[in-house]
Amino acid sequence: xxxxxxxxxxxxxxxxxxxxxxxxxxxxxxxxxxxxxxxxxxxxxxxxxxxxxxxxxxxxxxxxxxxxxxxxxxxxxxxxxxxxxxxxxxxxxxxxxxxxxxxxxxxxxxxxxxxxxxxxxxxxxxxxxxxxxxxxxxxxxxxxxxxxxxxxxxxxxxxxxxxxxx
Amino acid sequence: xxxxxxxxxxxxxxxxxxxxxxxxxxxxxxxxxxxxxxxxxxxxxxxxxxxxxxxxxxxxxxxxxxxxxxxxxxxxxxxxxxxxxxxxxxxxxxxxxxxxxxxxxxxxxxxxxxxxxxxxxxxxxxxxxxxxxxxxxxxxxxxxxxxxxxxxxxxxxxxxxxxxxxxxxxxxxxxxxxxxxxxxxxxxxxxxxxxxxxxxxxxxxxxxxxxxxxxxxxxxxxxxxxxxxxxxxxxxxxxxxxxxxxxxxxxxxxxxxxxxxxxxxxxxxxxxxxxxxxxxxxxxxxxxxxxxxxxxxxxxxxxxxxxxxxxxxxxx
Numbered sequence: 405x406x407x408x409x410x411x412x413x414x415x416x417x418x419x420x421x422x423x424x425x426x427x428x429x430x431x432x433x434x435x436x437x438x439x440x441x442x443x444x445x446x447x448x449x450x451x452x453x454x455x456x457x458x459x460x461x462x463x464x465x466x467x468x469x470x471x472x473x474x475x476x477x478x479x480x481x482x483x484x485x486x487x488x489x490x491x492x493x494x495x496x497x498x499x500x501x502x503x504x505x506x507x508x509x510x511x512x513x514x515x516x517x518x519x520x521x522x523x524x525x526x527x528x529x530x531x532x533x534x535x536x537x538x539x540x541x542x543x544x545x546x547x548x549x550x551x552x553x554x555x556x557x558x559x560x561x562x563x564x565x566x567x568x569x570x
Numbered sequence: 571x572x573x574x575x576x577x578x579x580x581x582x583x584x585x586x587x588x589x590x591x592x593x594x595x596x597x598x599x600x601x602x603x604x605x606x607x608x609x610x611x612x613x614x615x616x617x618x619x620x621x622x623x624x625x626x627x628x629x630x631x632x633x634x635x636x637x638x639x640x641x642x643x644x645x646x647x648x649x650x651x652x653x654x655x656x657x658x659x660x661x662x663x664x665x666x667x668x669x670x671x672x673x674x675x676x677x678x679x680x681x682x683x684x685x686x687x688x689x690x691x692x693x694x695x696x697x698x699x700x701x702x703x704x705x706x707x708x709x710x711x712x713x714x715x716x717x718x719x720x721x722x723x724x725x726x727x728x729x730x731x732x733x734x735x736x737x738x739x740x741x742x743x744x745x746x747x748x749x750x751x752x753x754x755x756x757x758x759x760x761x762x763x764x765x766x767x768x769x770x771x772x773x774x775x776x777x778x779x780x781x782x783x784x785x786x787x788x789x790x791x792x793x794x795x796x797x798x799x800x801x802x803x804x805x806x807x808x809x810x811x812x813x814x815x816x817x818x819x820x821x822x823x824x825x826x827x828x829x830x831x832x833x834x835x836x837x838x839x840x841x842x843x844x845x846x847x848x849x850x851x852x853x854x855x856x857x858x859x860x861x862x863x864x865x866x867x868x869x870x871x872x873x874x875x876x877x878x879x880x881x882x883x884x885x886x
Contacts, residue, residue, distance in 0.1 A: 490684045
């Protein structure tokens with residue numbers, strides 16, 4: 405019991421402090437009506453403010469309506485799907501920065517400067533001229549002509565910008 | 571141009587394993603405006619494959635007719651067309667719509683829709699090599715996320731194609747779901763070359779409706795003509811006279827089936843190929859399921875005919 409007694413006073417002091425702080429906060433948020441902190445306003449002022457806000461709401465609603473339906477159909481908004489692409493042997497696929505691809509069949513070598521492509525699956529760089537592994541996710545770091553030389557007819561799954569030079 | 575001088579704009583589609591020489595003659599006699607060979611591998615022509623030569627045989631009176639090529643190498647396609655310069659056919663068609671895995675995995679058929687620059691080079695190479703009009707058959711797209719029929723049609727137009735046929739499904743769909751005729755109509759609006767619509771035309775009534783509503787320059791009938799060559803005669807008669815002729819009677823259907831069977835027997839073609847046609851002819855007839863199972867075990871044309879003749883009596 406001796407121990408419990410020792411805790412009573414600090415607890416009471418803490419509770420009083422919390423009450424004091426809360427009452428002070430309330431006082432600043434909801435000041436006495438009709439004072440400088442919570443002034444009375446005219447009906448005309450309220451109507452004008454509402455009119456301004458209503459105009460903003462209408463304008464935003466119109467903008468929403470102008471967004472063409474169909475721009476995001478068939479594909480979930482913001483999700484770019486992987487697209488299967490056939491690339492015949494002898495051609496070159498040049499990809500843009502951020503493009504991702506997966507070699508599903510056939511074979512291809514990396515075309516890149518000194519920095520290569522990123523094999524995300526292996527967690528390694530693959531240098532210019534190296535073959536890429538099937539079913540590995542490859543990332544293109546920059547739009548500077550990096551891509552793939554197709555060695556035998558290939559199917560790729562591609563996400564992002566690319567062009568094929570036949 | 572030749573394509574304008576066709577007797578009508580209701581075409582029989584190319585179908586592997588179906589549109590052989592006998593079948594083409596049959597639909598021709600029922601009024602089809604144009605018939606196509608089964609799809610022919612450009613490579614197999616260049617390598618002089620004997621089985622392929624058979625696909626190029628045609629009854630002399632069935633003109634004009636088109637040969638459909640598939641492949642993925644512009645040079646090989648050009649070479650194949652060049653080699654067939656003296657072969658009696660009238661129109662070159664390039665297959666960019668076949669959904670079958672063994673074709674698509676080689677980058678052929680519908681796979682070309684995933685690589686429009688290559689498709690463009692194929693068409694250009696064919697146009698350069700051919701003295702005949704070059705036409706192209708595509709689908710609505712490869713996957714639902716790559717609907718590029720309009721882009722492909724513009725590429726075909728720029729490459730010199732004389733017309734383009736659009737099937738209203740993606741490759742993903744194969745032949746499931748329904749053909750999207752709005753997508754076909756959108757292609758029609760986007761290009762100046764004639765556009766032929768294709769997909770789900772299973773009756774003369776639908777044929778007329780599609781032709782009139784899509785704004786297409788013609789329509790192509792595929793599965794709708796299997797066991798039903800009357801789809802051509804009825805559609806053409808309606809378009810010419812405004813009166814839809816009645817459906818064929820069971821007697822007419824069985825007589826045509828027997829004539830078809832005899833023509834195939836005379837050609838000494840593989841008679842087993844006839845089983846599927848006979849199933850299509852007799853679909854929906856009384857006790858046709860039982861008949862089909864008997865047909866599917868028949869090995870000679872005589873056995874098949876013996877199964878059909880009693881159906882004539884039942885029809886009366």
